[in-house]
Amino acid sequence: MTRKKVNLEYITDDSSRKTTFRKRKNGMLKQVVELSTLCDVDVCAIVYGPNGGEPEVFPSTEKAHCVLTRFKCMPEIERSKNMLNQEKYLRNKIEKVKEQVRKLKRDNREKELIQIMYANLVGNTNLQGLSVMDLNDLTRLIDQSIGEINKKIDKIANTMSTQMSETTTSSPIITPDLIENLVGDRNTTILDVVATNFDNNGGNNLALSL
Amino acid sequence: MTRKKVNLEYITDDSSRKTTFRKRKNGMLKQVVELSTLCDVDVCAIVYGPNGGEPEVFPSTEKAHCVLTRFKCMPEIERSKNMLNQEKYLRNKIEKVKEQVRKLKRDNREKELIQIMYANLVGNTNLQGLSVMDLNDLTRLIDQSIGEINKKIDKIANTMSTQMSETTTSSPIITPDLIENLVGDRNTTILDVVATNFDNNGGNNLALSL
DNA sequence: TATTCTATCGTTAGAGA
DNA sequence: ATCTCTAACGATAGAAT
Secondary structure (H helix, E strand, O other), X not given: OOOOOOOOOOOOOHHXXXXXXXXXXXXXXXXXXXXXXXXXXXXXXXXXXXXXXXXXXXXXXXXXXXXXXXXXXXXXXXXXHOOOOHHHHHHHHHHHXXXXXXXXXXXXXXXXXXXXXXXXXXXXXXXXOOOHHHHHHHHHHHHHHHHHHHHXXXXXXXXXXXXXXXXXXXXXXXXXXXXXXXXXXXXXXXXHHHHHXXXXXXXXXXXXXX | OOOOOOOOOOOOOHHHHHHHHHHHHHHHHHHHHHHHHHHOOOEEEEEEOOOOOOOEEEOOHHHHHHHHHHHHHOOHHHHHHOOOOHHHHHHHHHHHHHHHHHHHHHHHHHHHHHHHHHHHHOOOOOOXXXXXXXXXHHHHHHHHHHHHHHXXXXXXXXXXXXXXXXXXXXXXXXXXXXXXXXXXXXXXXXXXXXXXXXXXXXXXXXXXXX
């Protein structure tokens, strides 16, 4: 009933392949005309149907001959140089997909770490299953978060002091020293530090907007 | 802020034309590849950019040469015969648009007539501004409506008689004779006939489903 | 076979990085 | 210049005619 996503492969069903051919051919030729008109460039497309020799040529026979002549006259060396053919197209596409996969993996990892961080923030402290790399990344993420929190605290403090016409020098509430000291305690994790500071400073509101 | 409908004409703004060229060229070449793959047909497209001699050829150089050879080898007479070029494309398009306009005009007229008919049905009788053609069309529309009403009445009557296990021969309640007789009366219009019959036969429910 | 309809999918204009 | 993002626009698969 509902329309399927089309796979880029030969359509085996005769009837649907013919219908698709007719529809998409028209669609493609329309795009040729539009590209040619909108940007005033030389474009031509030649389509041979599946049933023998009746090519459809766009945008016009004259334009086609013009473009073909231009193409034929170009020296072979030039042709092969700056020409984007299907192989380049596919290599290009593969590269982009790979890059997307990398990006998604990065995003997923960050989301996982954020979940762990939040779980620990609400007291569900369990870091046993994590590797050293996990812990390093987690520490980096927490440091980054703390930095952002301090920036927001500074901003709020500055805003308040401006409103009250007082000049105060703001300083980080969560300092590396503070963390260093507390982390030295074997019974305290960095996450505990963050959680404690949140509690002490009424930071829960900030946590929500991390 | 919101995207505009694109007019099919040369884009004068340099930057947006270049952007459009890049985007649409890629889109078009993608469609060439897809058409070629999905339907296994010979297609080729050649695009010359606006800045000198670097054509992009799809789906591949080999395919292009193959298609071009095939194209060049075809006798001139064949080429011009079965070839759909831009002119044919545009003529075709113009015809379709004209046909659409005709259809819309027909639909509009019918809707106007239906409005008049309904206005008269509820007693707002005013046929003074109508031409002879209008009245003829209106009469035709009313006859048609009456026909449909009678069909529905028959159907309902048959259903009821079947339910009651009785065999009755149904006949039109609104007959041409009835209309003829009543229309002969100068103080009565066809619309009055329809309205009267609706009233007499509890036909208001039917009127709603005309 | 060709056209019509429509829900869904795909493309891209415009703005921002 | 390119890439990204998103909403709006356009194309079309599938079914019906």
